[in-house]
Amino acid sequence: MNNYKIIILLFIISLGCKTEKKNINIAQNKNEIVNNLDSIKQIIPPFGYADVIKKVLIDKNDNGRFDTSIATFEKKLDDLEFKSSLKNNIAFFKEDYFDNLPLDKINTADFNLSSKYLLFNGIKLHFISHKKLGNRIYIASIINDMIVDMKWIYFSYQGEMGFTYYKLFNIDKNYAVSIRNYEFTEDPFKSNPIIKYKINSQGKFIRYYDKNGSVKTEQELGFVKSNKRQEKWVEIKENKSLYNEVNFQKDKENYIDYYTYMEANYKDGLPIGEVKFFKLIQDSDQNGQPIFLSRKKGKLIYTETYENGEIKERKFVK
Template identity: 35%
Template sequence: MFKINIVFFTSLFFLFSCYSKAQTENKAVKTEVHSTDKGSFSFNTNKADCITLPFGYSDISKRITVDSALSAIQDENKLKELNALQFEKSIKKDLVSLPEEYDVFLPFSNSVNEKYDRIKIASDFLCYGDYSLYFMAVYNTVRYAQPFIEKMYLVSTKEGKLIDMKRIYLNHQGEMGFASHTLFNIDKNYIISLQDYEFTEDPFTLNPLQQYQILPSGKFAGYYDHDGPYKNNEEQGLVKNHHKEGKWIETKPNGSMDWQKYPEFTDSYTYLEAEYKNGLPVGKWKFYKLQQKYSEETGEPILNTRKKGKLIYTEIYREGALEKREIH
């Protein structure tokens, strides 16, 4: 199951291709091409602004309790480091469709920072061979008097052309005290580690650590410490050279399915038969409705009851790029 938000990736693709005349690989999703008459856009290429690794939250694997997670999330020194990346170049918010837009209810219906530039690219970046990796921040400009970085993406480019991107940071303050956070670390070998935290009425959920690596193609792929057969509660398959290879079965929440448009699929989980080559999606992916039972006490899915249901849709990939999606 691919990890990149389709609408956002496609919109950003058109944005940068209009600015730089770049022709890049992209997922085949219809979108509107925005006007670029508001000025030109170019990436910073000054090697003196390349940051030194490691960078981020180096001990996120040890932050496994509420108190330890909160101390990392609220660490003022780390927040200063993020802001010190020099987010100076703005992207107009009407030129890009943002993923994970959060509804803002009364009494927060009006932005208190309407003139604040919401999306910015940092001047400091990562140098990676022929590639440059830029930090893009999405600021929360509503509900709070002082805008802050709510989401951060790492954008992979080569010669000014957009190759791939991945969200690496999240600081979302929800309603009723609920919150979602992602902390990241990029080590000296360019291995990206992401740790998700959910603060709900439970009151705390620690999701498994996820790791990614930048491939020679400039794309991001899941990274695994050990080769050979792999299996956890959500996926199983073969790991080769630290990446997914061949056929995989994945039973995960599916954020790409419009459940309001297709209400017959009432469960956000799908049963996916996927295929990878060198860590990238290839061939035909089949998404089925995941049939499963839930615990009456906790409401959590009972893993040993999971099985494949009705086929929902298929996707065709070539070298990691989505070429076609067909709803069944």
């Protein structure tokens, strides 16, 4: 009789174990379904226009191949699914000053967020397009549904007389974002140097340099440590923050194509303290081309104050 009770007890226990195991399997399958659906929207790099990072530049006599490769690349952009509108309360659209649009004066509802994204160390990287300016795309880092930082990575323009301008990008398997500008003019072709960014743990896009040590180019002068900007830097670049500045518009004939001479200090790739923007002064040769060695700073135009990599204040000199 006791043996019979033991057998019944073991049978009941076995049923309970099977039921529990079945429930665990259902929960596991449910999670897998969610993850699989989410992975459909997730992009695994590399992604972008692969030729951006190639050392071999486009043959100026082979525009047909370039046009074909661009068409293939733009098809990838179309597949990003720009559907979700940005909320009006998102006010942070800070970019490099030389790539800046007056976005603080533009209705953020005019922008669409891509359904597809990349995921880097828990940080989502979505693409943003303008509803009316479809030829312009940004990449934004998003943490807890808030935009942390963004960069302008794509632009296309086709003008008269065959003039064409492209800003193209590539994101490699290490999530480094490389950007290069291309121009087809009467020259007939110009390819600008690659600008590369990496994402830090706070979601900031940090300028990345392949080599450490001193940097000296026509546009930059500074020091690189751990592949990031450190200490004092000088930049001579187009400054679109001046485009809508009233004082500048009154005196624009005294400026050189919206270019400024910038002085800043960096720590771990981020600007710290006060950043100064001066009028650019330079001489030209007999053909009207700038003499780079003659470049120097003129009068102070405006300053920006940074704290923890965030711009806190901008002041124009009256």
